[in-house]
Amino acid sequence: MPAVSMTVNGKKVSADVEPRTLLVHYLREHLGLTGTHVGCDTSQCGACVVHINGESVKSCTVLAAQAEGAKVTTIEGLADGDKLHPMQEAFREHHALQCGFCTPGMVMSAIDLVKKNKNPSEKEIREWLSGNLCRCTGYHNIVKAIAAAAQTMRG
Amino acid sequence: MSATGIGAPVRRIEDYRFLTGRGTYTDDLNQPNQAHAYILRSPHPHARIKGIKTAKAAKAKGVIAVLTGADVVKDDLGGLPCGWQVTDRHGKPMVEPPHPILVSDIARHVGDQVAVVIAETHQQARDAAELIEVDYQVLPSATSTAAAAKKGAALVWDQAPNNLCYDWILGDEQAANAAFAKAKHVAKVDIVNNRLIPNAMEPRAAVGVYDAAKDHYTLHTTSQNPHVIRLLMAAYVLKLPEHKVRVNAPDVGGAFGSKIFHYAEEAIVTWAAKKVRRPVRWTAERSESFMSDAHGRDHVTHAELAIDANGKFLAMKVYTIANMGAYLSTFAPCVPTYLYALLLAGTYTTPTIFCEVKAVFTNTVPVDAYRGAGRPEATYVVERIVDEAAKVTGIDAAEIRRRNFIPRDAFPYQTPVVVQYDSGDYQSTLDMALKQSDYAGFEKRRAESAKKGKLRGIGLSTYIEACGIAPSAVVGSVGARAGLYESALIRVHPTGSVTVLTGSHSHGQGHETTFAQLVSERMGVELKNIEVVHGDTDKIPFGMGTYGSRSLAVGGSAMVKAMDKIIAKGKKIAAHLLEAAEADIEFKDGTFSVAGTDKKKALAEIAGAAYVPHNYPINELEPGLEEQAFYDPSNFTFPGGCHVAEIEIDRDTGVVQLVNFVAVDDVGRVINPMIVEGQVHGGVAQGLGQALLEGCVYDADGQLITGSYMDYTMPRADHLPTLKVSTHNTLCTHNPLGVKGVGEVGAIGSPAAIMNAVHNALAPLGVREIQMPATPERVWRAIHGARRAAE
Ligand code: FES
Ligand code: FES
Numbered sequence: 001m002p003a004v005s006m007t008v009n010g011k012k013v014s015a016d017v018e019p020r021t022l023l024v025h026y027l028r029e030h031l032g033l034t035g036t037h038v039g040c041d042t043s044q045c046g047a048c049v050v051h052i053n054g055e056s057v058k059s060c061t062v063l064a065a066q067a068e069g070a071k072v073t074t075i076e077g078l079a080d081g082d083k084l085h086p087m088q089e090a091f092r093e094h095h096a097l098q099c100g101f102c103t104p105g106m107v108m109s110a111i112d113l114v115k116k117n118k119n120p121s122e123k124e125i126r127e128w129l130s131g132n133l134c135r136c137t138g139y140h141n142i143v144k145a146i147a148a149a150a151q152t153m154r155g
Numbered sequence: 156m157s158a159t160g161i162g163a164p165v166r167r168i169e170d171y172r173f174l175t176g177r178g179t180y181t182d183d184l185n186q187p188n189q190a191h192a193y194i195l196r197s198p199h200p201h202a203r204i205k206g207i208k209t210a211k212a213a214k215a216k217g218v219i220a221v222l223t224g225a226d227v228v229k230d231d232l233g234g235l236p237c238g239w240q241v242t243d244r245h246g247k248p249m250v251e252p253p254h255p256i257l258v259s260d261i262a263r264h265v266g267d268q269v270a271v272v273i274a275e276t277h278q279q280a281r282d283a284a285e286l287i288e289v290d291y292q293v294l295p296s297a298t299s300t301a302a303a304a305k306k307g308a309a310l311v312w313d314q315a316p317n318n319l320c321y322d323w324i325l326g327d328e329q330a331a332n333a334a335f336a337k338a339k340h341v342a343k344v345d346i347v348n349n350r351l352i353p354n355a356m357e358p359r360a361a362v363g364v365y366d367a368a369k370d371h372y373t374l375h376t377t378s379q380n381p382h383v384i385r386l387l388m389a390a391y392v393l394k395l396p397e398h399k400v401r402v403n404a405p406d407v408g409g410a411f412g413s414k415i416f417h418y419a420e421e422a423i424v425t426w427a428a429k430k431v432r433r434p435v436r437w438t439a440e441r442s443e444s445f446m447s448d449a450h451g452r453d454h455v456t457h458a459e460l461a462i463d464a465n466g467k468f469l470a471m472k473v474y475t476i477a478n479m480g481a482y483l484s485t486f487a488p489c490v491p492t493y494l495y496a497l498l499l500a501g502t503y504t505t506p507t508i509f510c511e512v513k514a515v516f517t518n519t520v521p522v523d524a525y526r527g528a529g530r531p532e533a534t535y536v537v538e539r540i541v542d543e544a545a546k547v548t549g550i551d552a553a554e555i556r557r558r559n560f561i562p563r564d565a566f567p568y569q570t571p572v573v574v575q576y577d578s579g580d581y582q583s584t585l586d587m588a589l590k591q592s593d594y595a596g597f598e599k600r601r602a603e604s605a606k607k608g609k610l611r612g613i614g615l616s617t618y619i620e621a622c623g624i625a626p627s628a629v630v631g632s633v634g635a636r637a638g639l640y641e642s643a644l645i646r647v648h649p650t651g652s653v654t655v656l657t658g659s660h661s662h663g664q665g666h667e668t669t670f671a672q673l674v675s676e677r678m679g680v681e682l683k684n685i686e687v688v689h690g691d692t693d694k695i696p697f698g699m700g701t702y703g704s705r706s707l708a709v710g711g712s713a714m715v716k717a718m719d720k721i722i723a724k725g726k727k728i729a730a731h732l733l734e735a736a737e738a739d740i741e742f743k744d745g746t747f748s749v750a751g752t753d754k755k756k757a758l759a760e761i762a763g764a765a766y767v768p769h770n771y772p773i774n775e776l777e778p779g780l781e782e783q784a785f786y787d788p789s790n791f792t793f794p795g796g797c798h799v800a801e802i803e804i805d806r807d808t809g810v811v812q813l814v815n816f817v818a819v820d821d822v823g824r825v826i827n828p829m830i831v832e833g834q835v836h837g838g839v840a841q842g843l844g845q846a847l848l849e850g851c852v853y854d855a856d857g858q859l860i861t862g863s864y865m866d867y868t869m870p871r872a873d874h875l876p877t878l879k880v881s882t883h884n885t886l887c888t889h890n891p892l893g894v895k896g897v898g899e900v901g902a903i904g905s906p907a908a909i910m911n912a913v914h915n916a917l918a919p920l921g922v923r924e925i926q927m928p929a930t931p932e933r934v935w936r937a938i939h940g941a942r943r944a945a946e
Contacts, residue, residue, distance in 0.1 A: 035178075042865055045356060074176060088174040095830065100178050135409050136356075137840075138875060139870075139875055140833075142872070
């Protein structure tokens with residue numbers, strides 16, 4: 001089995017994995033980082049979104065081997081100690097999560113949006129989220145939270 | 156109101172773990188030495204299994220065991236039980252076929268469980284399953300709801316002629332006919348309540364663990380009601396005593412009804428764990444969810460409403476065919492009967508109502524409760540036909556509702572369909588929603604849209620629902636095989652902090668916050684000193700779980716009863732310590748005091764005395780401060796309200812866009828308004844999904860066409876506008892909190908409002924009935940069909 005090495009949440013990791021191992025399974029099963037979720041088998045729900053070298057990526061669509069040498073950030077690596085990332089804080093403040101299952105992917109995806117568009121409109125937020133499904137919130141509070149976080153992150 | 160008590164929008168306690176990736180869902184529970192299960196499912200809707208060869212699979216790499224229906228028979232396992240027996244119009248019990256956890260003779264729907272492979276890894280199990288050779292003899296199948304009972308339809312079960320599970324009625328058809336004879340107008344609708352696939356974002360999962368040293372089983376599962384699963388699985392399927400089985404439903408990623416039911420996979424992993432002496436894990440792939448989670452709705456209905464010259468409703472007749480699927484899921488039979496027909500009075504004074512429901516078997520996934528369960532179907536019938544009544548009488552849609560509302564001073568109100576409503580104020584919720592949606596200014600907006608070449612429509616739904624399910628004796632008398640009380644245990648620790656153990660289950664509802672607020676307010680304990688525990692049968696008292704918007708109305712009421720016992724005991728202890736008469740002790744804000752004096756003891760001091768009973772009335776009172784209560788509701792609760800939807804239709808593409816949505820709901824006392832609004836948002840999104848996007852489709856050969864997110868349209872962020880949600884609450888009169896429930900109202904009221912808006916937009920073109928989901932294709936065809944007819 002080939003070895004893969006990458007940096008996950010600032011820690012260097014490497015392991016021997018079957019070539020067909022998806023990044024999401026590597027994170028969940030090998031590294032025990034179960035915050036990244038699997039909600040579908042057709043790459044449409046976005047529950048699995050992580051950052052690879054700062055870009056949001058559906059980790060069910062890449063092989064672990066493709067992340068060789070990359071810097072991967074998962075939801076577990078976002079907070080600074082006990083201090084939540086402004087996006088996490090905004091989700092809490094605006095009740096943008098209910099069951100929490102879509103939440104890690106939503107938060108990771110939203111951070112990438114705000115990185116690319118510092119002041120997204122409601123329409124832009126809704127369009128950006130087309131790759132992330134949430135069955136609980138009706139998206140209402142997620143949209144509010146992202147707009148609020150964008151404001152905080154602009155400073 | 157304190158900053159954290161009843162009525163405060165407290166930010167949720169559970170969020171920190173979810174936001175940092177530290178929630179613990181069933182699939183996160185890796186077990187030492189675990190094995191993985193993969194279920195081989197039938198690719199055919201109906202097929203006899205003539206033979207099944209597993210030898211190759213058993214020898215494949217990593218495979219530990221292959222189990223089939225023959226092993227189930229050999230081990231004498233029971234089938235999945237049904238929890239509700241409906242009796243038909245002739246007094247005969249429904250047809251109740253067996254529901255094996257692995258089929259040994261005939262597979263009856265695409266996705267039916269045929270075999271299970273246990274292997275070292277998920278991939279190995281999956282690969283090996285492909286090596287199993289099943290010799291299927293494909294049989295004719297029936298999948299259409301409308302056609303299942305017709306002559307010539309293939310039979311799903313020999314014991315169910317015409318595929319009829321039951322033919323059930325409520326009310327007196329003769330009396331209804333007599334009223335129709337006097338009608339000035341009759342409104343009629345033929346509607347399909349589309350089959351939905353629940354699609355909680357967390358796929359179902361189950362982990363079975365067997366401890367040989369103790370001969371004890373643990374099942375971790377994605378469930379809304381762990382004790383119900385334990386009872387059904389232990390007593391009926393695996394035939395084990397309950398004390399040998401622990402069921403744990405940890406964090407659950409959404410459910411909406413689909414995780415109420417006892418599913419085959421739960422029993423399979425628990426059974427297999429003992430057979431292979433290793434923990435066995437199974438998690439559904441999404442495509443498996445589509446073909447194995449119980450589906451929802453799926454009715455075909457004809458309804459008629461008799462109306463007098465003043466626009467008053469005289470009588471209603473409703474004829475429904477309801478699809479049960481291939482087997483009876485846990486609560487399936489009650490959904491289109493007692494959760495449906497009992498709501499057909501709506502918010503109106505219609506004096507006579509008759510309803511007939513024919514439940515049919517088909518070669519499809521079982522259908523059971525999905526958010527609203529029966530009540531969205533009833534609301535859709537009532538609110539569509541009321542709009543049709545407005546049309547045939549020429550009375551405005553809001554006005555005809557007003558004329559027929561149960562007046563606010565008429566409560567308690569006995570409907571002609573068994574239930575008695577305790578409270579409500581339908582006029583006010585309507586008036587508020589009309590104002591907030593600028594109903595009066597609609598024609599101006601319609602004209603503006605027309606200028607852009609768009610069709611605009613507005614629609615109302617003044618719905619009612621029944622939840623807080625339910626008085627045990629009442630449901631027992633109509634076929635429930637379970638009681639529907641709830642339990643709570645309040646444990647005050649020696650230093651005064653509190654653990655609340657509840658039989659309710661949270662899978663997104665935020666109970667850890669709401670229940671803590673309730674306890675904080677009543678006991679005067681700070682939120683940070685309260686913990687709510689749910690989901691683990693080894694910790695919590697026997698409880699019935701969460702569905703039917705019952706957690707606060709039933710589970711919260713059990714907490715109040717338990718807290719009352721704590722306070723009563725605390726008063727006795729305080730009287731002893733303060734050397735006062737018990738009758739003089741008052742309890743407020745966490746302090747016991749002697750009325751009219753400054754003598755007092757904090758709850759923590761009382762707790763300390765209870766656990767260190769040196770100076771204690773030991774001859775009259777037991778030590779300790781922990782009380783348990785069970786609460787059985789005396790009635791359903793009846794949330795209601797008004798939803799107003801405004802939509803725009805692009806004539807060229809047929810795309811319907813929801814442009815404004817107002818909800819004014821009456822949900823009883825609100826503990827946390829932020830959570831209440833969130834519940835409505837989510838319900839409305841699911842209602843929009845039903846109205847415009849979602850629909851499960853089987854083709855003529857019985858194949859599931861909508862088997863993934865590529866074919867089944869889920870609501871996405873850009874399908875929805877910002878929602879305007881508020882409440883106008885009247886209190887429930889029969890539970891100690893005055894609460895009604897909010898989990899389902901969004902999904903119950905909104906489809907009718909949205910579809911009434913679609914009809915309102917299309918009516919000028921002469922379009923009469925368009926069915927859900929009003930997809931671009933359907934709407935485009937309706938527009939162009941109408942145009943062609945006019946030419
Ligand atoms: S798991 Fe659904 S998109 Fe990756
Ligand atoms: S919070 Fe449950 S799926 Fe989004």
